[in-house]
Amino acid sequence: MSIRVQHIAKRFGPFVALDDITLDFPTGELVGLLGPSGCGKTTLLRIIAGLESADHGQVFLDEEDASTAHVRDRQVGFVFQHYALFRHMTVFDNVAFGLRVKPRGQRPAESVIRTRVYELLDLVQLAALARRYPTQLSGGQRQRIALARALAVEPRVLLLDEPFGALDAKVRKELRRWLRQLHDALHITSIFVTHDQEEALEVSDRVVLMNQGRVEQVGAPQEVYEQPASPFVYSFLGAVNLFHGRVQDHHLHVGAGRLPVGHNGFPTGAEALGFVRPHELDIETNPAETTGIAARVERVLAFGPTARVELSGVERESSHIYEVELSRERVAALNLTNGQWVRLKPARIRLFAPEPRPAGPMPLPAGSLIGLDGEGI
């Protein structure tokens, strides 16, 4: 079943949580709503579920206007970050709850409920725990029970609010894979909210990137990662090096250095922000080299499949940290020493005009390094 939201707006006092959101969620897709905390993604999910009402706009479920329908009548399965399991009921009773509260006419017989509950418990691989209480389960098990409970009523759509947010990294990764498999088996239209870009890119068919109550970009995971539509998306999805400079003669002039940028739409003399991913930067040790940005090697982290090099540079009279990701062979060949001066040359650079509207979630200082989770380091 498809979900469509049109011109959804929501304020909490002076705070604009959602600003005119229009989105389409086609049938059978698993869509990730991704954004920093406070970007409005959870509010949007709750409005779709009917747990919150929008100030403006409509929610269509299966092309049917459900904007005023009660959450009870929307037939949505909702999974909460903190599970919201009923503590005083066994796992079995939790999963059976949705079936047992059906109006008398539609309520299945207890034997049918039993079969259905065990089917679902098998699906989430927890049939052995049917008689336990939620407090006796681990976080990952609880969330799987919560999912089974939501699926029991055969919802038309499945909405998950940071489903793995309260779990530790290892369990999270397991459940992520498991959710993807489950979705491939059930093909129920699903939306899940997360602030973890890795999770969103790994699990979803499509990613909706949100920031400050607006949609920044919608696309397949690879598409948004490879072709970020805005500086915000660029810095939110993965680590990035920023170069703040001026465009001249097919080069971005950054302080004393210059980076070749080829043909671009920027007029000569225009200010621009250059975005380069760590793996798109190379290190040049030849002192005769004139292009690139001068930087000093601070640390070489040569563990894992690739090596990372942290460097510091001076750009516009303030110092900055850069991160370069290279193969271990390349690092070995360069034979870098701490404190050595080198030049950074990007293999690929994307230019953006410096913030046409007031900066993203965090004003990005030029040259700052953005960490994996989107927070400045």
Added chain:
Amino acid sequence: MRAGKPHRVLPGFPLALGYTLVYLALIVLIPLSAVFLKSASLNWEQFWAVISAPRVLASYRVSFGLSLLAAAINAVFGLIFAWVLVRYHFPGKRIVDALVDLPFALPTAGAGIALTAIYAGNGWLGQWLEPLGLKVAFTPLGILVALIFIGLPFVVRTVQPVLEDLDTELEEAAASLGADRWQTFRHVLLPVLLPALLTGFALAFARAVGEYGSVIFIAGNVPLVSEITPLLIITKLEQYDYIGATAIAVVMLIVSFILLFLINGLQFWANRSRARS
């Protein structure tokens, strides 16, 4: 450290337990056993005659019956009261919250006089109720009003913290699974609130059984109709019938203990069915 002796993080278990037992004995058990001892100077027939006099029997009905009724009413409305205080935000909420404790703090005689003045035939509320055939002051109904008044804080204050801990997500989850409001209350909220509700009920009941000050003014104290048991004890004391007074006190003590024991049993059962972890 010797093997086998469990190591406790907090020291002083023997000291603390000893202190607790001595304290309980001095403050509670010794005075209560004095009641039993004093009444034991009666032989069985005399004792029975005192405690089964018609006027005394009527007073048991008034005291225990109305106390249970008042506690039950308080359980229902105290729950609603706590719900409103926890779940909604409205101007003056903190003042309302503070007012709940007032029946605790007010001298009970003061409360009794105030209630009587309001509900008497010429009082603020009484003058409107009496033409409707509803006599409150100087009837058992007046006693009920007084007992509800002094018992309200118990239920509100025991339920409130549990309700505060209760996540609204539970209600949202129930609603998203198709439960209506009554089903959500009955199957999701009530089982969690029940132990606290029973505690509040037991406290309100215990307080009501022993209440004297606020009741005697509004009760009218008509023999066989609106006399409470504590009043009979006082009456006997005023007649220097100390032994008769303690005999009635013994009955109150035993009945109260049995009732509280039963409520505790209920509570234990509710707790067990809530979380068997």
